[in-house]
Amino acid sequence: MILEIKDLHADAEQRNVLKGVNLTVKEGELHVLMGPNGSGKTTLAKTIMGHPSTKITKGELLVDGKVINDLPVNERAKLGLFLEFQNPVEIEGLGLVSFLNTARGALNAQKIGYREFMGEIKANAESLRLREDLIGRSLNYGFSGGEKKKMEILQMAMLKPKMAILDEPDSGLDVDAVRIVAENINQFMKKTGAGALIITHYSRILNYMNPQFIHVISDGKIVREGGKGLIEEIERGGYGFGAEQ
Numbered sequence: 001m002i003l004e005i006k007d008l009h010a011d012a013e014q015r016n017v018l019k020g021v022n023l024t025v026k027e028g029e030l031h032v033l034m035g036p037n038g039s040g041k042t043t044l045a046k047t048i049m050g051h052p053s054t055k056i057t058k059g060e061l062l063v064d065g066k067v068i069n070d071l072p073v074n075e076r077a078k079l080g081l082f083l084e085f086q087n088p089v090e091i092e093g094l095g096l097v098s099f100l101n102t103a104r105g106a107l108n109a110q111k112i113g114y115r116e117f118m119g120e121i122k123a124n125a126e127s128l129r130l131r132e133d134l135i136g137r138s139l140n141y142g143f144s145g146g147e148k149k150k151m152e153i154l155q156m157a158m159l160k161p162k163m164a165i166l167d168e169p170d171s172g173l174d175v176d177a178v179r180i181v182a183e184n185i186n187q188f189m190k191k192t193g194a195g196a197l198i199i200t201h202y203s204r205i206l207n208y209m210n211p212q213f214i215h216v217i218s219d220g221k222i223v224r225e226g227g228k229g230l231i232e233e234i235e236r237g238g239y240g241f242g243a244e245q
């Protein structure tokens with residue numbers, strides 16, 4: 001899949017947040033989006049996915065050359081887009097297994113038997129060092145912050161999107177968990193050939209990954225781009241433009 005973001009302007013709840021974003025992510029590529037708090041990273045992620053709190057006012061989102069500006073969330077998911085939420089929600093009464101089963105059905109995923117399905121969930125849980133009993137509980141209900149973030153990666157691994165937008169997959173994770181999550185994302189990309197756009201504030205997760213493209217957003221616009229060296233520069237010297245107003 002090729003995801004193209006062209007001169008994207010978008011509002012979050014009537015407030016103009018994105019002010020002309022240009023970014024292209026191709027199959028198999030790993031991109032990183034960094035930037036100060038409030039610069040528009042999550043808004044960009046939500047706008048790509050078609051979250052109802054966002055509204056495109058100018059510009060285009062394209063998947064494989066087709067404009068998706070007006071497609072609803074479920075249709076974007078069917079094309080192969082996936083969003084990991086910065087703050088995953090707790091859903092009491094909905095189990096992970098039935099959630100994944102419904103989602104796979106909605107995505108017209110290849111049918112697999114129950115045992116194989118459960119086996120795949122358990123293998124992913126093990127690989128993410130997620131306790132098996134979490135699989136049987138309501139989705140994210142009473143989970144720790146780190147467990148919720150890992151659960152999002154498990155969902156990605158099970159739903160096999162073509163393009164994953166991961167909003168701070170490292171937030172709230174302990175040092176070992178950061179490495180484990182990074183390794184799982186790497187494995188997923190290698191196995192499926194998916195592209196990914198990772199939003200993060202810290203270089204730690206990138207010690208275990210090999211992003212080809214780094215983008216820095218400030219006040220709703222990409223202001224700097226570069227290779228991995230840019231991360232070290234930011235880590236050392238900050239953004240030089242502080243928090244957004």
Ligand SMILES: Nc1ncnc2c1ncn2[C@@H]1O[C@H](COP(=O)(O)OP(=O)(O)OP(=O)(O)O)[C@@H](O)[C@H]1O
Binds near residue numbers: 012013037038041044
């Ligand atoms: N639903 C909303 N209602 C009102 N304002 C919003 C909404 N979503 C985002 N904003 C505003 O838009 C701006 C950008 O927010 P966004 O969440 O995209 O920032 P971010 O770059 O992800 O920041 P962080 O690094 O803290 O996660 C902020 O000023 C925020 O308050």
Ligand SMILES: [Mg+2]
Binds near residue numbers: 041042043086167
């Ligand atoms: Mg954010």
